[in-house]
């Protein structure tokens with residue numbers, strides 16, 4: 001019996017040291033130890049020569065040895081199988097590689113890029129600015145001095161008070177920064193993220209994206225504004241879409257207007273998307289207020305200009321008929337992966 005234990009120990013060391021670089025080697029192991037003519041079977045066959053009082057102990061030792069060899073075989077099999085690491089000589093290198101899942105652009109990015117490219121074709125350059133703004137660029141320079149009631153419509157998140165730093169409520173602040181540089185004429189569009197202190201719902205969020213535009217030169221008129229925006233709408237939504245302007249109020253433009261397009265769903269006959277009016281609002285615009293030009297050091301007797309601002313979420317919702325704004329920021333891939341094609 002003692003002899004047997006010594007022999008078994010030696011076999012166990014051999015088994016431990018057995019290396020199988022591929023599945024053939026693992027099979028060799030199986031045949032050698034676990035096959036019908038293998039070592040385990042052979043040693044089991046010794047049972048008949050064991051004295052009756054040792055039979056039980058012998059059986060136990062052998063069983064344990066068998067389990068040990070089987071466990072090793074399972075490990076060898078797993079590490080050399082196709083699912084595990086296939087060895088170089090087994091791998092079929094001609095097979096195509098596993099496809100890497102490619103992401104797709106976010107619908108807001110797709111639509112923003114489209115808006116930008118339409119205006120670039122009209123000669124507008126992209127201008128960007130900080131999302132954390134000071135009071136001057138976000139409000140005061142835009143003819144929205146402290147305590148002006150129109151500030152109420154754009155409540156935001158303050159990072160610091162005295163001096164006031166805040167999250168910008170619109171990218172009009174970038175227009176101010178460009179005007180302050182003093183290089184005229186100016187023809188820019190300002191895409192970017194903006195923030196407002198709003199209750200989150202299907203139609204409003206505490207952050208969203210805008211593209212604002214500004215054109216300042218000599219003799220710019222409302223007709224230029226109208227034609228520029230008409231071109232944009234036709235490029236964005238198609239040639240059949242109509243536009244209309246409604247008088248409105250913004251402190252930084254005079255006169256100011258809101259622009260509607262004919263409803264894309266019903267074509268203007270009335271449906272629940274356009275609330276049975278046939279029109280949907282898409283942006284605010286107007287002629288740059290002389291106070292705004294003066295605040296930025298531009299001679300308002302010599303120069304005129306127009307400005308406009310639109311929400312990218314709004315355009316995207318109209319373009320793709322998305323009913324809930326929250327989908328844009330929930331990161332649900334089932335939603336996001338639907339937008340693969342350029343608009």
Ligand code: DAH
Nearest residue numbers: 170253284285286307308309
């Ligand atoms: N800044 C305005 C807003 O966020 C939108 C806007 C309206 C921008 C008229 C303009 C403009 O440049 O002329 O509500």
